[in-house]
Structure formats: structure tokens, C-alpha cells
Amino acid sequence: MNILIVDDFSTMRRIIKNLLRDLGFTNTEEADDGSTALPILQKGGIDFLVTDWNMPKMTGIDLLKAVRADASLEGLPILMVTAEAKREQIIEAAQAGVNGYVVKPFTAAVLEEKIEKIFERVDAG
Amino acid sequence: MSRLTDTHSHENYMQDLSKATELLAEKIAEGDSSEINELIDSIKDTRDKGLYNEIGKLTRALHDAISEFHIDAYLDDSDKKEMSTISDATDRLSYVMNLTDSAANRTMDMVEASLPIAQEIGTETDTLKKEWQRLGNRETSYEEFGSLYKNMGDFLEANETRVNSLQENLTNILMAQDYQDLTGQVIKRVMTLVQDVETSLVSLVKLAGNLEAVTGIDAGEESQKSTPALEEMGIFPTKNEEFVDGQDDVDDLLSSLGF
Numbered sequence: 001m002n003i004l005i006v007d008d009f010s011t012m013r014r015i016i017k018n019l020l021r022d023l024g025f026t027n028t029e030e031a032d033d034g035s036t037a038l039p040i041l042q043k044g045g046i047d048f049l050v051t052d053w054n055m056p057k058m059t060g061i062d063l064l065k066a067v068r069a070d071a072s073l074e075g076l077p078i079l080m081v082t083a084e085a086k087r088e089q090i091i092e093a094a095q096a097g098v099n100g101y102v103v104k105p106f107t108a109a110v111l112e113e114k115i116e117k118i119f120e121r122v123d124a125g
Numbered sequence: 126m127s128r129l130t131d132t133h134s135h136e137n138y139m140q141d142l143s144k145a146t147e148l149l150a151e152k153i154a155e156g157d158s159s160e161i162n163e164l165i166d167s168i169k170d171t172r173d174k175g176l177y178n179e180i181g182k183l184t185r186a187l188h189d190a191i192s193e194f195h196i197d198a199y200l201d202d203s204d205k206k207e208m209s210t211i212s213d214a215t216d217r218l219s220y221v222m223n224l225t226d227s228a229a230n231r232t233m234d235m236v237e238a239s240l241p242i243a244q245e246i247g248t249e250t251d252t253l254k255k256e257w258q259r260l261g262n263r264e265t266s267y268e269e270f271g272s273l274y275k276n277m278g279d280f281l282e283a284n285e286t287r288v289n290s291l292q293e294n295l296t297n298i299l300m301a302q303d304y305q306d307l308t309g310q311v312i313k314r315v316m317t318l319v320q321d322v323e324t325s326l327v328s329l330v331k332l333a334g335n336l337e338a339v340t341g342i343d344a345g346e347e348s349q350k351s352t353p354a355l356e357e358m359g360i361f362p363t364k365n366e367e368f369v370d371g372q373d374d375v376d377d378l379l380s381s382l383g384f
Contacts, residue, residue, distance in 0.1 A: 007306070009305060009306035009309055011302055011303070011305040011306055012303060012305075012306040014302075015299055015300065015302055015303055018296075018299050019296070019299070019300075022292075022296065054310065083306075083307060083310065085368045085369045085375075086367055086368055086369075087366075087367060087368070087369055087378060088367075090369065090375055090378050090379065091378070091382065094379060094382045094384065101375050101379060102372065102375070103369065103371065103372055103375050104303060104306065104307060105300075105303050105304075105307065106303075106372060107300065108296050108299075108300060110372050
């Protein structure tokens with residue numbers, strides 16, 4: 001299981017990386033915004049995407065839309081981990097095809113629960 | 126964002142002043158005292174108008190810089206209009222202070238909770254190590270061996286709980302570092318404000334320098350401080366219908382959307 005973590009703050013990438021490692025996911029890659037993440041995704045081999053919303057150049061929502069628009073990536077599970085807490089943003093992300101939405105600050109338990117839920121649905125689907 | 130980059134009106138003002146002073150020099154040479162007085166009055170009026178004009182522009186630029194403080198580069202026009210809650214730069218910096226304070230305390234709480242566990246493990250390890258060495262040297266009696274066996278069992282069992290506590294505390298320390306991301310976003314926005322204000326102040330200093338050069342007086346205007354209303358960003362939520370209130374709210378919203 002290869003996971004791509006996209007966040008412009010390296011501390012947040014490190015936190016998520018450590019939490020994922022605790023959950024048994026040791027293969028992670030990192031990108032600091034959508035524009036650097038997209039080529040990594042298009043190259044192939046990423047099974048799960050964790051992305052922030054608010055990033056320079058290409059935001060998380062634009063990345064989400066770009067991934068869903070790409071035939072080779074449209075089934076990729078995506079978890080948004082972000083400080084953006086407006087209802088309409090969450091609705092926008094849901095409509096764009098996000099698989100889970102976690103608001104910062106979050107706890108390790110919440111991240112674990114959302115990831116498990118996403119994989120349950122992916123496995124069931 | 127409007128800035129004091131337009132020097133067109135300032136150039137006009139300088140031209141008016143230089144024309145009037147040339148004329149004044151002529152009239153002084155001619156000795157026409159009534160024309161001289163009129164010209165001096167008109168120079169004074171021009172200077173005052175130029176000064177008020179520039180100060181007006183500066184005030185507007187400062188106000189714009191502050192009121193656009195909330196706007197992020199990544200937001201489009203529709204987002205800008207829809208941010209509605211009021212806050213100010215001081216609130217933002219208080220938020221940074223509160224977050225760093227809470228992160229430091231959370232970290233220290235976890236360290237304080239972990240240190241005694243590490244000490245317990247250390248002390249018990251020392252005792253068991255000595256008993257273990259005596260066992261290796263065949264110095265242990267049958268009764269002592271029974272007690273060693275029990276102590277070792279207790280130690281291993283206690284360690285299960287201790288290791289869980291230590292892991293939990295370390296994860297909490299890790300999570301406490303999320304303040305860097307959250308405060309970093311606020312600080313970035315404050316930096317943009319400071320840069321905008323700095324640009325405006327540089328323009329004021331330039332204007333003041335020009336005025337001094339022409340009029341020969343000190344531009345000692347006192348600027349009035351205002352505390353304009355600022356719009357808020359999503360990162361800094363207060364109770365507001367537009368924003369969700371924590372992860373439970375996000376989950377409710379998503380499940381209402383069929384998630």
C-alpha cells in the first residue's frame with residue numbers, strides 16, 4: 001500500500017506520516033502541493049491519497065478534481081485533511097468525489113477511523 | 126489591492142508649485158506686493174490640497190491593506206465576498222499564542238506523564254538484573270527463585286501497560302506539533318498585512334520628504350489609528366453557521382450527503 005501525503009507544511013506531513021506508520025502503513029511519499037502531487041500520481045503506484053486543501057499553486061480541491069477527471073486515477077481513494085471548515089467547502093469536496101474529510105486539528109483516533117472506513121468501502125465496492 | 130504607487134497627482138502638484146514659485150520670483154522682482162500676497166496664498170492652498178490628497182490616499186491604501194488582510198492568494202472573488210465573521214490582526218495573533226501555549230503544555234504534560242514510567246521501568250530492571258545475575262551464578266535459593274519468577278512475571282505484565290501508555294503519550298506529543306501548520310497559516314497572512322502596511326508607509330515617507338523639500342516645513346501630521354472591521358478566514362473559526370464545529374459536525378454533514 002503506497003500512500004501519497006500532500007501538505008504544504010512539512011510538520012503536518014511528518015505528523016500524518018508517523019500516524020500512518022503507527023497504523024501499519026509504512027510506504028509513504030510526500031508532495032508539498034497539488035502541482036507536485038499530480039505527476040507522482042500520474043506516474044502510477046499510489047494506492048491512497050491524503051491531501052490538505054489550502055496549498056500554494058494547486059490546491060487540494062483542484063487536485064481532487066484533476067484526479068477524478070483522469071481516467072487512470074478516478075478510483076483512487078482520497079482523504080482530505082484540512083483546516084477548511086466551511087460547510088459549503090465540505091459539500092464541494094463531497095460533490096467532487098472525496099472519500100473522507102477530516103478537519104484540523106484532528107486526533108490520531110479520528111484519522112484511523114476515517115482511513116478504516118474508506119478501506120471498508122473500497123473493499124466492499 | 127490599491128497602493129500608493131500612482132504618483133501622477135503628486136507630479137501635478139509639484140508642477141503647480143514650481144510654476145507658482147517662478148511667478149512669485151517674477152512678481153518679487155517687479156515689487157508687486159498685492160500679486161505677491163495672492164501667490165503666497167495660492168501656493169499655501171496648493172500645498173495643503175496636495176497634502177490632504179496624499180494623506181487621503183494613504184489612509185485608503187492602509188484601510189484596503191488591512192481590510193483585505195483575510196484574503197488568500199488561492200481564494201477567488203466569490204470566496205472573498207462570502208467570508209463574513211469579524212476579527213482583527215490582534216485576535217489572529219492571540220489565536221497563535223493560545224495554540225502555541227496549548228501545544229507546549231500538552232507536550233510537557235505528556236513528558237511529565239512519561240518520565241515516571243521510564244523511571245519505574247529503570248528501577249525494576251536494575252533489581253531484576255541483579256537477581257538474574259545471581260541466578261546465572263547459581264547463588265539463588267529455591268525460595269528466591271520462586272520470588273524471582275513472580276517478580277519477572279509482574280514486571281512483564283506491568284510493561285505491557287507501560288508500553289501502551291508510553292506509545293499513547295508519544296503519539297499525543299506528535300499530534301501536539303500540528304500547531305506549526307495551523308499557526309503558520311495565520312502568520313503568513315499577518316506577514317502579508319505587514320508587507321502591505323510597510324509599502325504604504327514607505328510611500329508616506331517619500332511624500333513627506335517631497336513636501337519638506339518644497340515647503341521647508343516638517344510634515345508632522347499625526348496619523349489616526351483606526352481599528353477597522355476585518356473579515357475572518359476559515360482557519361480561525363468562531364461559532365458560525367457557515368463553519369462546521371469540529372469533526373462530528375463534518376461527519377453529520379457528510380452522512381446527510383449520503384456518505
